[in-house]
Amino acid sequence: MRNFEIELQNLGKKIEKALDNYLPKADEYPPKIHEAMRYSTFNGGKRIRPILTIKAAELFDLPGEKVIPTACGIEMIHTYSLIHDDLPIMDNDDFRRGKPTCHKVYGDAIALLAGDALLTHAFRTIAKNAQIEGISLQAVIEVIDKVSLAAGSLGMIGGQTIDILSQGTPIDEKTLFYMHNHKTGCLIQASLWAGARLAEAPVSDLNKLDELGEKIGLIFQIVDDILDVYGDEKKLGKPVGSDKRNKKNTFPNIFGYENSIRLVKTLSEEAKEIVSDFKNSGFFMQLIDFLIERQY
Amino acid sequence: MRNFEIELQNLGKKIEKALDNYLPKADEYPPKIHEAMRYSTFNGGKRIRPILTIKAAELFDLPGEKVIPTACGIEMIHTYSLIHDDLPIMDNDDFRRGKPTCHKVYGDAIALLAGDALLTHAFRTIAKNAQIEGISLQAVIEVIDKVSLAAGSLGMIGGQTIDILSQGTPIDEKTLFYMHNHKTGCLIQASLWAGARLAEAPVSDLNKLDELGEKIGLIFQIVDDILDVYGDEKKLGKPVGSDKRNKKNTFPNIFGYENSIRLVKTLSEEAKEIVSDFKNSGFFMQLIDFLIERQY
Numbered sequence: 001m002r003n004f005e006i007e008l009q010n011l012g013k014k015i016e017k018a019l020d021n022y023l024p025k026a027d028e029y030p031p032k033i034h035e036a037m038r039y040s041t042f043n044g045g046k047r048i049r050p051i052l053t054i055k056a057a058e059l060f061d062l063p064g065e066k067v068i069p070t071a072c073g074i075e076m077i078h079t080y081s082l083i084h085d086d087l088p089i090m091d092n093d094d095f096r097r098g099k100p101t102c103h104k105v106y107g108d109a110i111a112l113l114a115g116d117a118l119l120t121h122a123f124r125t126i127a128k129n130a131q132i133e134g135i136s137l138q139a140v141i142e143v144i145d146k147v148s149l150a151a152g153s154l155g156m157i158g159g160q161t162i163d164i165l166s167q168g169t170p171i172d173e174k175t176l177f178y179m180h181n182h183k184t185g186c187l188i189q190a191s192l193w194a195g196a197r198l199a200e201a202p203v204s205d206l207n208k209l210d211e212l213g214e215k216i217g218l219i220f221q222i223v224d225d226i227l228d229v230y231g232d233e234k235k236l237g238k239p240v241g242s243d244k245r246n247k248k249n250t251f252p253n254i255f256g257y258e259n260s261i262r263l264v265k266t267l268s269e270e271a272k273e274i275v276s277d278f279k280n281s282g283f284f285m286q287l288i289d290f291l292i293e294r295q296y
Numbered sequence: 297m298r299n300f301e302i303e304l305q306n307l308g309k310k311i312e313k314a315l316d317n318y319l320p321k322a323d324e325y326p327p328k329i330h331e332a333m334r335y336s337t338f339n340g341g342k343r344i345r346p347i348l349t350i351k352a353a354e355l356f357d358l359p360g361e362k363v364i365p366t367a368c369g370i371e372m373i374h375t376y377s378l379i380h381d382d383l384p385i386m387d388n389d390d391f392r393r394g395k396p397t398c399h400k401v402y403g404d405a406i407a408l409l410a411g412d413a414l415l416t417h418a419f420r421t422i423a424k425n426a427q428i429e430g431i432s433l434q435a436v437i438e439v440i441d442k443v444s445l446a447a448g449s450l451g452m453i454g455g456q457t458i459d460i461l462s463q464g465t466p467i468d469e470k471t472l473f474y475m476h477n478h479k480t481g482c483l484i485q486a487s488l489w490a491g492a493r494l495a496e497a498p499v500s501d502l503n504k505l506d507e508l509g510e511k512i513g514l515i516f517q518i519v520d521d522i523l524d525v526y527g528d529e530k531k532l533g534k535p536v537g538s539d540k541r542n543k544k545n546t547f548p549n550i551f552g553y554e555n556s557i558r559l560v561k562t563l564s565e566e567a568k569e570i571v572s573d574f575k576n577s578g579f580f581m582q583l584i585d586f587l588i589e590r591q592y
Contacts, residue, residue: 024449024450028449028450029454029474030449030454030457030458030461032457032461033449033453033454033457034449037449080412084408084409084412087385087408088385089383089384089385089404089405089408090405090408108385109385109386109460110457110460110461112380112383112385112386112408113380113449113453113456113457113460114449115412116376116380116411116412116415116453117448117449117453119412119415119416120415120444120447120448120449120453121444121448121449123419123440123444124440124441124444124445124448127437127440127441127444128441130434130437137433137434137437138426138433140437141423141426141433141436141437144419144420144423144440145420145423145424148416148417148419148420148423149420151416152413152416152417152420153320153324153326153329153330153333153409153410153413153416153417154320154324157329157409157412157413157416158325158326158329160409161326161328161329161406161409162326164405164406164409165326165328165406178325
């Protein structure tokens with residue numbers, strides 16, 4: 001496990017270097033907006049989504065560097081979603097990964113605009129993948145379509161909408177799964193799909209990655225929910241118990257702790273079975289274990 | 297002029313039909329977000345930006361229908377920017393075009409998400425232009441890059457950032473021009489550029505359209521500023537005087553009414569000179585007159 005975490009960290013550093021390269025510099029005019037965009041981007045994230053894009057490309061023998069623009073674009077979309085989620089008109093969270101959230105530092109208006117700007121810049125960054133040798137323009141266009149669908153009102157934003165509308169009202173099992181599949185799963189699916197599509201993977205394999213993405217997304221979200229109840233505030237970098245305070249519908253709240261743990265185990269077995277169909281699946285096997293055992 | 301307004305209205309109707317087609321239906325799950333996206337999209341806008349895209353394509357002999365997805369994507373970006381601008385954490389406007397603003401109807405959180413969703417969906421919609429016969433994938437990729445740059449922190453959002461940061465503080469002439477060129481001009485430039493690029497216009501002409509877009513953007517914004525002081529509330533569909541209340545830096549505030557009118561006239565002459573270089577420039581000549589004489 002220790003070696004695997006080092007591998008993740010090294011991949012994370014590579015992505016951060018690329019993000020630094022693709023984002024406007026902090027002193028570009030008007031500096032305030034670029035500072036805010038960078039503040040939230042370089043905030044100690046695990047970079048799971050861009051890592052999935054890189055590793056999905058490598059599963060189909062395309063070197064990971066070839067998909068870095070797309071990987072960075074997806075991370076920008078993830079970052080924007082966190083900035084907007086933290087706003088007082090949404091979840092009203094003051095801390096993330098041990099630091100004050102964007103609007104606590106820059107004010108609500110600039111935080112709103114910084115989120116908008118990251119989302120906007122993401123598509124330019126993904127489009128830059130078309131300049132990389134050996135990448136087909138058709139694949140880039142399809143990736144833009146897939147990422148936009150996954151991040152939009154039929155994907156991530158659809159999940160956030162249910163999250164907002166259902167606060168304080170218990171929801172049924174089906175709605176809970178819809179909410180988490182969309183809030184977290186869709187962008188994770190798109191991260192995998194994008195890397196594989198740029199590597200010209202066949203449709204049957206793209207469909208398998210969509211299934212894998214759904215499992216990984218749910219594992220990720222259920223573990224998140226569990227950590228919000230039973231986690232260590234120091235390791236998490238934010239206060240626990242915020243879901244309960246916001247009367248959120250979460251897995252432990254609806255199914256209980258034991259059942260949530262059982263669900264994560266089943267999902268991880270199913271995910272590993274999908275992964276076992278691919279050659280060179282070692283990374284993904286370890287990643288699934290990491291996602292279950294993570295404490296932050 | 298009357299005939300020209302009818303032409304604008306007919307083009308607007310064509311665009312609205314296409315927007316209806318490209319947006320998720322109002323009853324798609326979760327319906328609340330799709331209702332909010334549609335509420336703000338179908339709110340009586342003039343559709344100037346998508347009309348510019350269509351007419352710029354026709355300037356280079358590409359039928360306007362061939363660029364409809366891009367035209368619609370740009371209008372979605374314009375609509376998202378209005379929803380976010382109207383939020384209480386930004387300009388806090390309750391009315392737009394005679395109707396309550398998105399957050400007054402759906403609440404702040406759903407309005408925020410509806411704006412995010414329109415921005416996200418815009419890029420998918422532009423990407424759909426790649427499916428239209430005779431359009432090159434390279435042109436679509438470049439349009440995505442141009443639109444993203446124009447709408448982002450180095451474009452429209454850069455202008456909004458200065459607008460927010462300078463409220464209540466007088467700014468110099470250079471900053472005022474930066475603010476308006478970016479807040480309004482950049483997306484208008486991109487609207488023209490996109491239509492012409494999809495029509496495979498030569499680079500020298502694309503550069504001319506960028507110049508024209510800058511002039512049209514400034515005319516548009518100065519007239520907007522003037523109408524906010526001297527306009528008719530009924531025709532505008534919103535209360536006048538909001539710029540003064542929000543202590544905004546506007547052209548009439550900084551240069552005075554007479555000088556602002558003079559500036560609009562100079563800009564329109566310069567714009568017409570650029571337009572006169574193109575054959576079939578009749579539409580643009582009339583549009584420039586319309587933008588100066590408009591009362592809403």
